[in-house]
Amino acid sequence: MPTLTEQREQIFDSFRKWGYLEADLDPLGLARRLSIPELEGDSEEHHAARSLYCGTIGVEFAHIQDAARRRWIQDRIEAPAPAPDRARLLERLVSAEVFEQFIQSRYPGAKRFSLEGSTSLIPFLDETIEAAALHGCRHVILGMSHRGRLNVILHTAGRQAAELFAGFEDVDPRSVLGAGDVKYHRGATGDFRARNGADVHVHVVSNPSHLEFVDPVVVGRAYAKQLRAGASGRQQVWPIVLHGDGAFAGQGVTAETLNLGSLRAYSVGGTLHVIVNNLIAFTTLPGDLQASSFATDVARRAPIPIFHVNGEDIDAVARVAQLAAEYRATFASDVVVDLVGYRRYGHSEVDDPTITQPVLYRHIKEHPVAWKTYAERAGLDAEPVVKAARDGFAAQQKEAGKFAKIPSMRKLPGYWAPFFGGRYKPEFEVSTPVAAEELRAVGDLLTKYPAGFHVHPKVKKLLDQRLEMSRGQRPVDYGMAEAMAFATLLRQGIPLRLTGQDSRRGTFNQRHASLVDTETEEHYLALEHIGTGEAWCEIFNSPLSEAAVLGFEYGVSRDYPEALVLWEAQFGDFANGAQVLIDQFIAAGEDKWGLLSGLVMLLPHGYEGQGPEHSSARIERYLHLAARDNFQICQPSDAAQYFHLLRRQALRKWRKPLVVFTPKSMLRHPDASSPIEAFTRTHFRPVQREHEVAGASRILICTGKIGHELRAERKRIGDATTAIVFLDQMYPFPERDLAEALAQHPDAHEIVWVQEEPANMGALFFVLPRLERLAGGKAVRSVKRSASATPATGSAKAHEMEQQTLLTLAFSLGKD
Numbered sequence: 001m002p003t004l005t006e007q008r009e010q011i012f013d014s015f016r017k018w019g020y021l022e023a024d025l026d027p028l029g030l031a032r033r034l035s036i037p038e039l040e041g042d043s044e045e046h047h048a049a050r051s052l053y054c055g056t057i058g059v060e061f062a063h064i065q066d067a068a069r070r071r072w073i074q075d076r077i078e079a080p081a082p083a084p085d086r087a088r089l090l091e092r093l094v095s096a097e098v099f100e101q102f103i104q105s106r107y108p109g110a111k112r113f114s115l116e117g118s119t120s121l122i123p124f125l126d127e128t129i130e131a132a133a134l135h136g137c138r139h140v141i142l143g144m145s146h147r148g149r150l151n152v153i154l155h156t157a158g159r160q161a162a163e164l165f166a167g168f169e170d171v172d173p174r175s176v177l178g179a180g181d182v183k184y185h186r187g188a189t190g191d192f193r194a195r196n197g198a199d200v201h202v203h204v205v206s207n208p209s210h211l212e213f214v215d216p217v218v219v220g221r222a223y224a225k226q227l228r229a230g231a232s233g234r235q236q237v238w239p240i241v242l243h244g245d246g247a248f249a250g251q252g253v254t255a256e257t258l259n260l261g262s263l264r265a266y267s268v269g270g271t272l273h274v275i276v277n278n279l280i281a282f283t284t285l286p287g288d289l290q291a292s293s294f295a296t297d298v299a300r301r302a303p304i305p306i307f308h309v310n311g312e313d314i315d316a317v318a319r320v321a322q323l324a325a326e327y328r329a330t331f332a333s334d335v336v337v338d339l340v341g342y343r344r345y346g347h348s349e350v351d352d353p354t355i356t357q358p359v360l361y362r363h364i365k366e367h368p369v370a371w372k373t374y375a376e377r378a379g380l381d382a383e384p385v386v387k388a389a390r391d392g393f394a395a396q397q398k399e400a401g402k403f404a405k406i407p408s409m410r411k412l413p414g415y416w417a418p419f420f421g422g423r424y425k426p427e428f429e430v431s432t433p434v435a436a437e438e439l440r441a442v443g444d445l446l447t448k449y450p451a452g453f454h455v456h457p458k459v460k461k462l463l464d465q466r467l468e469m470s471r472g473q474r475p476v477d478y479g480m481a482e483a484m485a486f487a488t489l490l491r492q493g494i495p496l497r498l499t500g501q502d503s504r505r506g507t508f509n510q511r512h513a514s515l516v517d518t519e520t521e522e523h524y525l526a527l528e529h530i531g532t533g534e535a536w537c538e539i540f541n542s543p544l545s546e547a548a549v550l551g552f553e554y555g556v557s558r559d560y561p562e563a564l565v566l567w568e569a570q571f572g573d574f575a576n577g578a579q580v581l582i583d584q585f586i587a588a589g590e591d592k593w594g595l596l597s598g599l600v601m602l603l604p605h606g607y608e609g610q611g612p613e614h615s616s617a618r619i620e621r622y623l624h625l626a627a628r629d630n631f632q633i634c635q636p637s638d639a640a641q642y643f644h645l646l647r648r649q650a651l652r653k654w655r656k657p658l659v660v661f662t663p664k665s666m667l668r669h670p671d672a673s674s675p676i677e678a679f680t681r682t683h684f685r686p687v688q689r690e691h692e693v694a695g696a697s698r699i700l701i702c703t704g705k706i707g708h709e710l711r712a713e714r715k716r717i718g719d720a721t722t723a724i725v726f727l728d729q730m731y732p733f734p735e736r737d738l739a740e741a742l743a744q745h746p747d748a749h750e751i752v753w754v755q756e757e758p759a760n761m762g763a764l765f766f767v768l769p770r771l772e773r774l775a776g777g778k779a780v781r782s783v784k785r786s787a788s789a790t791p792a793t794g795s796a797k798a799h800e801m802e803q804q805t806l807l808t809l810a811f812s813l814g815k816d
């Protein structure tokens with residue numbers, strides 16, 4: 001027979017595990033409450049446990065493996081709730097509600113994505129940041145989408161209502177022609193004055209329409225800011241991400257981002273995820289949005305607590321805010337808060353929800369606003385608070401008319417001061433060669449490892465070769481060129497971060513940034529011991545994600561402009577798993593938001609008979625996105641070009657994303673290796689000319705591996721009249737360099753663009769019109785695979801035949 005205490009514990013344990021399923025979470029009282037057999041019973045213990053676990057707070061924590069963490073939550077839920085500051089909570093709630101109504105009445109028809117029905121978000125954030133400030137928080141990086149954004153910018157980021165109202169006034173459209181973004185996407189920075197006197201700097205991150213894709217960017221930005229802050233970084237910088245319930249449940253990038261939470265390469269000591277749960281997405285109800293009862297279920301795979309709270313019980317909302325903040329501060333863990341409310345009007349202000357949810361909206365129409373209910377329950381007089389809010393906004397509206405154009409509510413941190421974007425100018429170039437002595441020195445450092453470290457014999461051989469490369473005793477391959485670029489930059493004080501799937505060793509066994517002890521599996525990263533001053537180095541294997549990890553690294557690059565931040569795709573083909581990040585942030589961030597990034601994307605590319613999904617990094621996609629010098633698109637044709645390209649990227653102050661198509665089979669190929677002099681003397685050349693053939697009658701222009709194959713073919717057939725030019729930088733298009741390369745062969749009668757990709761892919765569409773402009777009337781032709789729905793054939797034999805046909809055609813096309 002269990003003792004009475006044991007019986008009590010059993011009952012309480014059931015409620016700790018299942019109680020949230022019966023909790024009273026829906027302010028409208030419409031959601032069907034589950035009935036869990038394990039919770040049935042009418043004993044005193046049942047009542048006691050039910051009042052704790054099935055009230056307006058429901059906590060999911062039984063899935064957390066760590067008993068100490070479960071105990072922490074249990075102790076707090078089972079202890080009396082701390083007394084809330086009701087006057088303050090009411091004031092925040094009223095202000096949030098009145099703000100929305102004020103815009104509705106003064107700017108009818110304008111889209112603002114009202115927060116009404118979920119305005120408890122504002123007191124929630126208030127209490128969260130208050131609690132965070134007590135734990136040392138001084139920076140909040142806040143990501144969110146459309147819903148309630150203006151309200152958050154006002155009440156949480158501390159901007160003036162006048163600035164927001166100005167966004168609704170007519171402005172001169174010429175200031176944003178062809179660029180800019182809508183008001184509910186733009187970022188904002190401000191200060192939150194906490195009651196303990198601390199100023200917490202709040203930054204609302206600019207985001208695109210694409211829901212949830214800002215999540216990893218927020219976390220990456222927080223990571224970079226924490227690195228800057230040093231040992232107390234995690235205490236000082238807190239990421240908070242707000243989600244819609246539909247988006248949180250539906251978008252895969254949320255799951256990817258949650259997975260980053262506890263990985264060493266990505267951990268920020270906990271992100272607070274807050275679901276502004278209005279139980280609807282546009283016109284779709286939860287039953288069609290998610291497989292389970294809760295939008296939060298995707299988070300249950302992580303060992304993190306999920307707090308559900310009825311958004312109309314403002315005291316409970318405040319309590320959950322404090323619990324969430326304290327949990328993050330105590331365990332450096334992610335926390336999910338599900339703030340359940342409703343949506344008072346349509347998806348946006350121009351949308352009528354009674355067409356799709358007529359019954360629900362009849363209920364909503366009758367439902368009193370949250371501040372009225374709260375004031376009544378708390379015995380507070382809300383009228384003076386409402387009046388003060390209205391008067392305040394009316395005064396702010398008068399101020400709004402004074403702005404000549406939409407005010408920028410954002411301020412870039414000081415570390416961006418030395419860097420700039422805009423159009424390319426040759427004067428931005430810097431010197432990238434490195435003295436031979438320095439290369440010898442880094443060669444020594446890169447090939448050394450601690451005494452007693454057992455290196456794999458194959459790796460030992462590679463290190464011996466690398467030592468010889470650094471001394472000019474053998475040509476330098478890509479792997480060593482990259483290591484030397486990284487090492488020389490680190491020694492110049494440039495921090496470095498590289499992540500990607502299997503990037504430490506390198507997918508093609510080429511990098512070996514980290515040596516693995518054959519006896520202990522301990523790792524040794526020589527590059528970590530090379531930097532000077534502030535130059536830290538991080539090289540990590542990423543999880544098997546593209547979107548979240550690319551978003552994260554973009555975020556890091558946004559807050560560490562002086563670092564070289566690189567993300568590597570396993571094969572370039574897989575980068576389209578992160579297409580939203582590429583389209584919405586990397587290509588468009590500067591145009592939409594004036595925000596720069598020096599992120600490098602390394603995309604292995606090349607037709608080597610490996611099938612449709614291991615051949616093409618889709619050069620065409622990047623070229624389609626290229627305009628106004630928004631990024632750089634390059635394919636270095638040899639190791640030294642790669643070295644100078646990386647160094648140029650880090651050393652120039654012109655901050656632009658760099659897309660690099662990197663080699664696979666050419667990684668160690670002698671034709672693409674470079675003599676040491678190419679590292680000590682030259683710089684990156686957008687157009688690589690050769691000097692073998694002078695006064696050619698035909699010029700082949702190409703980029704990447706095919707160029708080396710063309711050279712081999714030319715040798716094989718003994719052709720002495722065809723010149724081969726490599727286009728190592730496709731964008732910004734190096735028109736002048738190419739014109740000079742063409743001018744080298746004034747008698748050439750034909751210019752041929754040769755590419756491995758099918759006719760509907762590759763750089764063809766981009767290069768051809770430009771070549772025609774430069775050709776001065778000469779014939780411009782092209783050699784490519786036939787247009788195809790897939791990038792490459794699945795048959796290695798067919799590939800060989802196709803490749804040989806390309807080479808044959810390249811040397812015969814146009815010849816009589």
Ligand SMILES: Cc1ncc(C[n+]2csc(CCOP(=O)(O)OP(=O)(O)O)c2C)c(N)n1
Nearest residue numbers: 147209210211244245246247278280281282
């Ligand atoms: C990736 C993506 N797909 C579709 C949309 C179009 N869209 C905009 S808002 C919305 C509904 C969002 O619902 P929810 O996440 O619950 O947030 P709510 O608007 O209810 O606050 C949809 C489908 C989008 N913005 N992003």
